[in-house]
Amino acid sequence: MGIWRAQTLVAGEPDEVLQMLTEPDIIARWAPIDFELVDRRYQRLQAGDHVQVRGFLAGRCLEFVVDVAQASGGRLSLTATGPIALDVKYVARRAVRGSQVEAVVSVSGRGLIGRMLAQATDALLAAGALSAAIGRIARELEAAATPSSRLEPAFAA
Numbered sequence: 001m002g003i004w005r006a007q008t009l010v011a012g013e014p015d016e017v018l019q020m021l022t023e024p025d026i027i028a029r030w031a032p033i034d035f036e037l038v039d040r041r042y043q044r045l046q047a048g049d050h051v052q053v054r055g056f057l058a059g060r061c062l063e064f065v066v067d068v069a070q071a072s073g074g075r076l077s078l079t080a081t082g083p084i085a086l087d088v089k090y091v092a093r094r095a096v097r098g099s100q101v102e103a104v105v106s107v108s109g110r111g112l113i114g115r116m117l118a119q120a121t122d123a124l125l126a127a128g129a130l131s132a133a134i135g136r137i138a139r140e141l142e143a144a145a146t147p148s149s150r151l152e153p154a155f156a157a
Contacts, residue, residue, distance in 0.1 A: 004125040007102040008134050010092075012141035014074030014099050017092035020137050021076040022046070030136035032129035033057055033121075035064075045078070047071050053080070058120040074099065084109040084118045098141070103134050 010017060020026050022045040024037050035055030045051065049068040054061060064082035071077075074092035079085065087106040092099040105125060109118030 002107050002122045002125065004105045004107070004122075004130050005103065006131040006134050007100060008131075008138050009095055009098060010101050010134075010138040010141045011098045011145045012092075014092040014094055016141060016144070017090075017099050017101055017137065018071065018074055018076065019044075020140055021090050021092075022071050026140065030133050030140060032124065032133040038063070045071050045076070057117060057124075060117070062117070083114050084121060086121070101134055101137065103130055105130055 012020070020030065023043070024045070028035065033055050035053045038052040038054055045066075045068050047068055047070050049066075049071075051066045051068070052063060053066055054063050056062070062083050064080040064086075066078055066080045069077040069079070074094075076088070076090040078088050080088065085108045089104045090101065092101045107118050107121045107125070109115045
């Protein structure tokens with residue numbers, strides 16, 4: 001169906017970006033589509049992992065098998081296969097003030113239901129879901145980099 005791209009500058013180093021991209025609990029906070037791991041034994045996605053996830057799209061509960069091809073050096077590359085196929089690549093490159101993050105998602109579907117779900121996914125991505133997702137990654141990294149400001153109690157002498 002479509003290939004979607006988004007990029008942004010984030011406050012973290014490429015390894016910090018990769019942490020955001022590979023820890024399931026963190027992924028759930030920024031992912032463009034709500035999902036959950038069916039198998040919770042994974043603390044962090046790594047190359048060679050074969051993970052089952054469940055998510056909601058177009059009002060339907062769908063299951064996918066995610067095969068992680070690469071998860072190192074600021075790069076995450078995976079394929080999610082289910083009623084539709086998603087090829088996903090995130091690349092974080094060192095920049096002057098953090099990292100430049102680029103995301104590329106390719107969507108395809110087979111059969112009537114697969115094509116309909118792929119079109120719904122394309123519509124979400126066309127509406128800015130991928131850009132919003134990497135924007136949430138940027139905000140997560142900024143929040144992690146900003147020391148919490150604490151209010152000091154005022155004492156009257």
